[in-house]
Amino acid sequence: MKIPPMVSAPLHFVPIPLIERVTRIVFSKVLSEHPDLFARLGTYREKRFAFRPTDLPVAFVVDPSRPSLSVLRKSDDAKADCTVEAKIVHLLSLLEGRCDADALFFAREITVTGDMEAMLALRNALDDSLIDLPTELGKLAGPFASLVSKAAAGVRGRVLPQEQHRWN
Amino acid sequence: MPQTTATLTLGPVLYLWDGPKWRDFYFRIADEADVSRVVIGETVCSKRLHFTEPHIAEVVERLTAAGKEVVFSTLAMVTLERETQHVRNLIANAADLVEASDLSALGLLNGKPHVIGPLINVYNAATARLLAARGARTICLPPELPMDSISAIAAGAPDVDYEIFAFGRMPLAISARCAHARSKGHIKDNCQFVCADEPDGLPVRTLDRQSFLVLNGVQTVSHTCQMVAAEMRALREAGISRFRLSPQDCDMVGIAAVFNDLLQDRVGVEEAIARVETIYPGAPLSNGFLHAREGAAWVSRARNVAAQSAL
Amino acid sequence: MELICPAGTPAAFREAVDAGADAVYCGFNDETNARNFPGLNFSREELRNSIAYARQKGVQTLVALNTFMRAGSEALWYQRAADAVALGVDALIVADFGLMAHVAETYPEQRLHASVQASASNVEAIRFLVTAFGVKRVVLPRTLTIPDIARIARKIDCEIEVFVFGGLCVMAEGRCSLSSYATGKSPNMNGVCSPATHVRYRQDGGELVSELGDYTINRFPPGEAAGYPTLCKGRFEVGDSHGYAFEDPVSLDIMDHIDALREAGVSALKVEGRQRGKAYVAEVVSTLRRSLTAQGAERQALLSKLRHLSEGQKTTSGAYEKRWR
Numbered sequence: 001m002k003i004p005p006m007v008s009a010p011l012h013f014v015p016i017p018l019i020e021r022v023t024r025i026v027f028s029k030v031l032s033e034h035p036d037l038f039a040r041l042g043t044y045r046e047k048r049f050a051f052r053p054t055d056l057p058v059a060f061v062v063d064p065s066r067p068s069l070s071v072l073r074k075s076d077d078a079k080a081d082c083t084v085e086a087k088i089v090h091l092l093s094l095l096e097g098r099c100d101a102d103a104l105f106f107a108r109e110i111t112v113t114g115d116m117e118a119m120l121a122l123r124n125a126l127d128d129s130l131i132d133l134p135t136e137l138g139k140l141a142g143p144f145a146s147l148v149s150k151a152a153a154g155v156r157g158r159v160l161p162q163e164q165h166r167w168n
Numbered sequence: 169m170p171q172t173t174a175t176l177t178l179g180p181v182l183y184l185w186d187g188p189k190w191r192d193f194y195f196r197i198a199d200e201a202d203v204s205r206v207v208i209g210e211t212v213c214s215k216r217l218h219f220t221e222p223h224i225a226e227v228v229e230r231l232t233a234a235g236k237e238v239v240f241s242t243l244a245m246v247t248l249e250r251e252t253q254h255v256r257n258l259i260a261n262a263a264d265l266v267e268a269s270d271l272s273a274l275g276l277l278n279g280k281p282h283v284i285g286p287l288i289n290v291y292n293a294a295t296a297r298l299l300a301a302r303g304a305r306t307i308c309l310p311p312e313l314p315m316d317s318i319s320a321i322a323a324g325a326p327d328v329d330y331e332i333f334a335f336g337r338m339p340l341a342i343s344a345r346c347a348h349a350r351s352k353g354h355i356k357d358n359c360q361f362v363c364a365d366e367p368d369g370l371p372v373r374t375l376d377r378q379s380f381l382v383l384n385g386v387q388t389v390s391h392t393c394q395m396v397a398a399e400m401r402a403l404r405e406a407g408i409s410r411f412r413l414s415p416q417d418c419d420m421v422g423i424a425a426v427f428n429d430l431l432q433d434r435v436g437v438e439e440a441i442a443r444v445e446t447i448y449p450g451a452p453l454s455n456g457f458l459h460a461r462e463g464a465a466w467v468s469r470a471r472n473v474a475a476q477s478a479l
Numbered sequence: 480m481e482l483i484c485p486a487g488t489p490a491a492f493r494e495a496v497d498a499g500a501d502a503v504y505c506g507f508n509d510e511t512n513a514r515n516f517p518g519l520n521f522s523r524e525e526l527r528n529s530i531a532y533a534r535q536k537g538v539q540t541l542v543a544l545n546t547f548m549r550a551g552s553e554a555l556w557y558q559r560a561a562d563a564v565a566l567g568v569d570a571l572i573v574a575d576f577g578l579m580a581h582v583a584e585t586y587p588e589q590r591l592h593a594s595v596q597a598s599a600s601n602v603e604a605i606r607f608l609v610t611a612f613g614v615k616r617v618v619l620p621r622t623l624t625i626p627d628i629a630r631i632a633r634k635i636d637c638e639i640e641v642f643v644f645g646g647l648c649v650m651a652e653g654r655c656s657l658s659s660y661a662t663g664k665s666p667n668m669n670g671v672c673s674p675a676t677h678v679r680y681r682q683d684g685g686e687l688v689s690e691l692g693d694y695t696i697n698r699f700p701p702g703e704a705a706g707y708p709t710l711c712k713g714r715f716e717v718g719d720s721h722g723y724a725f726e727d728p729v730s731l732d733i734m735d736h737i738d739a740l741r742e743a744g745v746s747a748l749k750v751e752g753r754q755r756g757k758a759y760v761a762e763v764v765s766t767l768r769r770s771l772t773a774q775g776a777e778r779q780a781l782l783s784k785l786r787h788l789s790e791g792q793k794t795t796s797g798a799y800e801k802r803w804r
Contacts, residue, residue, distance in 0.1 A: 040488075040518040097490065100759035103788040106705050106728070111687070116675035117517050124518030127756045128488035245651060246601045247623055249630065255603070271599050275607025289598075289653060289667060291547035294577025298611075312656045312665060313550075320550035340657050341650035341711075344622035344798040347725050351717040356804035372724050373716040374695040381657075381710075383717070383724070388650070390660055456663070462692055463660035 019058060020071040027062075027069040030136055038064040040125035047118040050080030053088035064122075082114030082122075097127040174404050174431050175204035176424055177308070177331055179286075179414040180211045180241040180267075182339065183384055184219060184364040191223040193415070198227075198234040201424040203413070206231050207267055207283075209241040209258075212342070213385045214251045215359065228264075239265040242273040244287050245342050245386065265305070278302045286310050286333050286412070287342075291317065293324025300328040307331065308412055311338040311394060314460035315402065322407035329409050334396040335423055335444070336414025337369065337382055337389040337451060338463060348383040356386070368417035368450065379452075392454035392464050395444055397437045399458050400430055418448040480741055482771065483541065483640060484764045485753040487519040492529045494761040499768030502539035504572060505529070505753065511559045512543045513596060514753040515670030527566050539569035545594035546670045547575045557581060564589050572618070573597070574653055574667075579612040593617040595642070596653030596667070602634045609637050616640055618749060620652050621731065622798050625739050632744030641740060644767060645751025646790065647731040647797050649711040657710040661692040673709045680708075689713075697728075704728065704792040712790070728791030733799050734770055734782050759788055 031037060038045055045064045052059040052074070059078045061070045072078050084091070090109055093099040101123050104110045112119050178197060181190060197206060208227060210217050231238050240262050242255050252272060259266050259276045267283040268274045274288065284307040290296055296307055308331035309318060322330050348370055349359035363370075369382035369389060379391045396403065396411065411431070413423055426443045429435035435443075441453065456465030484500035486492035495503045506512025508520035521529065530540045542563040548556040556578050563571055564586045571589060573579050574596035582591055593599055593608045595618040608614040616638035619628060632639050650657065652666075659665035662677040679690045685701040689708040696713035699705045706712050706728020715724040730751075733740070737748065750763060763785060770781045786794055797803055 042517065044517060097757050100756040100762075100788060102707075102755055102790075103759060106790055106792055107787065108687070108699070108702065108705055111680065111682070113680055116678045116680075120516055120675045121518035123756070124488060124516070128490045130490055244654075245622065246604070247627055252601050252603060270601075271597070271604030271607050272601050273603075275603045275610070278607075287654065289547055289575070291575065291667065292550040292553055292577050294548065294553055294581065295575060296577075298576050298580050302611075310656075312659055312668065317550035324550070338656070338660070340660050341655040343650045343711075343725070345649060345726070345804050347717075351720070351724060355802060357801065370717060375698055375714055375716060375721065376695040377716065378694060380694055380715070381660075388657065388725075457659070460663065462663040463656065464693075465663075 016058070016071055016073060020069075023060065023071055024069055026133075026136070027067075030131055031067060033136060034129050034131060037129050037131075038067065038125060040128060041118075041121050044115075044118040044121040047081040047115060048079065049118070049122055050078045050083040051091055052078070052083060052085040053091055054085055055087050080114065082112065082116070082119040084110055084112050084119060086110040092133060094123070095126055096131050096133055097129070101127075174409050174411060176202070176427055176431070177205040177207065177239075177410050177412045178203045178420070178424070179308075179333075179336065179412045180207045180209055181415045182212055182387065182389070183367050183369060183415075183417070184213075184216050184361065185367050185417075186364060187219050187223050189367070190220050191227055193420070194227040195230055196421060197424075198230040198236060200421045202428050203236065203424050205237045205239055205410070207239040207241050207285075211241045211244050211269055211285075211287075212387045213346075213363075214243055214248070214254060215356075216361070216363075216385070217254065219361075219364075237265070239267050239283050241267045241285065242269045244269040244339075245344070246270050246272045247344065267308075268304075274299075274302075281305045284308065287339060290321070293321045296321050296325035296328060300325060304328055306410060308333065308410070312457050312463065315399065315406070315458050316460065318403065318408065318458075319406040326407065330407060331410035331412050332396060332403055332408050333394055334400075334411035334413060334427065336394055336412075336416055337392070338394050338414075338454075338457075339387060339389055340381070340463075341388040343386050343388070346386045347388070348385050351383065359385075390454065390463060391451060392466075393444075393448060393451040394457075395441065395453035395455055396458065397430060397440050397444075397455075399455065416448055416450075418450075422447045480737070480745060480771070481747040482764070482767060483747050483749040484760065485645070485750055485755070486529070486760065487514060487516075487753040487755070488757065489521065489525045489529050491753075491755075491757040491760045492521075493532060494757045495764050496533050496536050496538045498761050498764035500538055500764055502541050502569065502747075503529075503533060504541040504543055504749075506543045506545075507559050507562070509555065509559070510549075510670045511546055511556050513545045513594075513666050513670045514543075515546070516754055517675065519754060523562050523566070526563075526568075530566055530568065541570045541572055541592065542568045543572040543594065544578060545572050545574045545596045547596075547667045548578055549668060553577070560586070570616070576611075579608070579614070583612045587613070590615050592640070594653070595620055598651055598653040600651070602631050605631065605635045605637055609635065616746065618642075621648055622651050624801050625736060625743055625799055628740070628745065629743035638746040639744060640747035640749050641745050642731060642751055643733050643737070643740070643748040644763060644785075645730055645755075646707075647726070647729065647751075647795065649726040655711075661694055661710060673707065678708045706790045726795075727793065729793040729795045730789040730791070731797050732782065732785070732789070732794035733796050734767060734778070736796070736799060737771065762788065 049062045267285045269285045269287045286308045306329040311333040346356035348363045352362045363385040369384045372381040457463045459467045481501035484495040486505045572592045572594045574594040593614045618640045658672045664674045677692045687699040689696045711725040770778045
């Protein structure tokens with residue numbers, strides 16, 4: 001299960017502020033569509049969560065209390081209370097609740113470090129939130145819209161079909 | 169607060185000891201140990217019943233003659249018809265008190281004076297009141313309970329005696345599967361009574377070689393040995409009138425002497441602990457559950473003072 | 480036989496209903512239930528909406544109040560019982576005798592189920608719960624074989640529910656303090672087993688090391704399927720050998736035996752997994768629903784697809800088969 005090079009390779013050359021701008025737009029879009037997203041976090045809202053796609057050169061840090069999202073080069077030190085590492089497709093499918101996190105953990109597809117309770121809270125919050133990325137991204141306006149939503153749908157299309165029949 | 173008079177109970181031998189060893193242990197307890205009550209009978213595994221059965225009558229006679237009150241224990245896990253029948257017969261025929269260790273005994277003992285063992289889940293006064301109304305005279309509370317819960321239960325359901333698990337490896341779990349037999353390449357149905365090879369249980373260590381648990385047939389007990397010492401005063405003030413010593417493969421007469429000295433204020437806490445560590449050097453002591461900590465923890469006396477004044 | 484399905488969030492609840500559950504069981508977001516995990520479970524409002532959704536589709540809602548009431552704080556459990564009754568839940572699943580007595584006295588019309596945590600493993604135990612509290616259904620502990628269940632079913636005035644799929648407690652449920660021995664938190668008192676607060680994962684060479692409190696629970700070599708960091712499924716050293724002292728990381732699957740369970744007199748089949756995601760609930764419930772009517776090879780094929788979702792990616796029949804002991 002590899003992500004298409006058309007998504008990963010260019011990221012090496014794209015300046016961080018540009019990636020950050022796109023992901024922030026997505027992030028705020030998701031938040032505006034799902035205002036209750038972080039309600040389930042309770043006191044874990046104060047924690048910082050890092051997402052490190054193993055097949056991309058960048059990492060994402062989410063701070064739900066502000067709320068904010070930052071993008072870092074992998075070489076930078078991402079300060080976070082807990083970190084989840086997995087292929088980007090698995091991170092995206094977890095975000096949408098399309099995969100069961102425990103099953104991915106049993107299969108050794110994800111690794112989690114740091115504050116396990118905070119991570120569990122976030123997992124459960126995301127799982128209840130009914131996020132649908134291609135739809136969310138499709139609503140995006142602006143120059144990145146088609147690029148990003150095409151990429152997201154491309155990722156889903158390529159790597160998830162064999163899994164999708166399982167739950168649909 | 170006035171302290172109630174408190175006495176010692178010797179809990180049932182949880183391990184598989186061969187018949188003569190088991191008999192001689194109780195003969196010595198009858199002759200030498202200052203305990204008011206002795207609970208006897210197989211609690212962990214029905215397959216072991218025949219080891220002690222030939223000796224029960226003489227043991228009961230010796231204990232009774234020595235002025236000890238005998239209580240019969242029941243099986244902790246009853247699944248087979250033969251096990252149900254054993255519990256039924258025991259309750260129907262017992263001239264002495266019976267201690268309930270599972271829900272079948274609880275049901276069958278309704279209306280008769282009886283004892284609730286530490287394996288019955290009594291976590292609050294509502295449950296204690298219900299059991300008292302059905303005939304429970306003594307409730308030995310589960311080892312997992314913190315001091316706050318013990319005080320609240322004793323205060324909220326005062327019409328029954330309370331007992332605390334004060335010495336011994338703590339029963340932590342019981343399973344349909346026999347880990348002890350499996351560790352030696354057997355299954356439960358063909359176990360060859362290999363648990364008899366370890367009269368004080370079979371140690372389980374972590375992969376980093378930390379001592380952790382101990383196997384006793386289908387039961388899992390703590391590696392640490394529960395030791396109620398500094399907490400005894402607070403517990404008595406809360407209304408605890410009995411302290412249970414759970415037999416380990418050591419000089420239990422000596423252990424009973426230490427706890428009697430503690431009850432009578434004839435010995436300081438530190439000295440009592442030192443004496444217990446000499447008599448039973450195999451296991452580190454623990455009292456964490458009483459302090460709402462992990463059960464394996466040892467909370468030293470200095471911190472206990474604060475815990476006691478909070479009671 | 481009814482299919483009783485788990486839900487940890489309103490989203491999972493809807494998935495369970497849509498996938499063909501006969502009843503969904505869930506809990507409030509506090510220590511009154513045995514899956515008291517961060518971010519999991521239902522507020523009163525969420526439960527109200529979920530019950531309405533279920534009812535509209537002819538599905539029942541069961542609420543687990545299956546921890547033991549903390550002495551001095553009984554009011555919380557009583558309040559949750561009152562909330563659940565007011566919301567019109569179809570049954571309460573209770574383990575604590577004190578709480579059972581309270582429900583039986585205060586809400587005599589409310590249907591009461593004995594939780595697996597109550598540990599009723601024989602005829603006399605079940606009679607006690609039926610006589611003392613009017614229990615209508617008992618969830619049997621995972622310590623019995625199918626012939627044991629059949630023998631019990633013939634002699635009791637009460638429905639039987641058994642676990643058929645999902646997490647497997649190796650120890651008799653409601654009678655295990657292994658978690659609190661290592662962490663201070665237990666299923667009975669806190670509604671958690673091996674709580675996340677005390678779990679740490681670290682990489683040691685290629686190995687994934689799981690630790691609970693001060694204790695090493697397991698080391699998974701690269702590529703080996705992992706499990707939950709529960710003590711009963713850890714790797715330990717006993718005598719001279721290393722290995723799984725109690726049980727492998729594995730989960731329960733006895734769907735292959737459902738005909739025997741029906742024959743034995745079982746009324747309801749329970750799926751474990753309130754802590755699992757909605758994707759899991761949807762896939763497991765829909766597959767089990769189909770396998771209830773499928774036969775032989777077709778059923779086998781359906782069930783084999785679920786194995787990749789299981790702990791350790793392996794399944795067992797547990798105590799339902801005698802040789803497991």
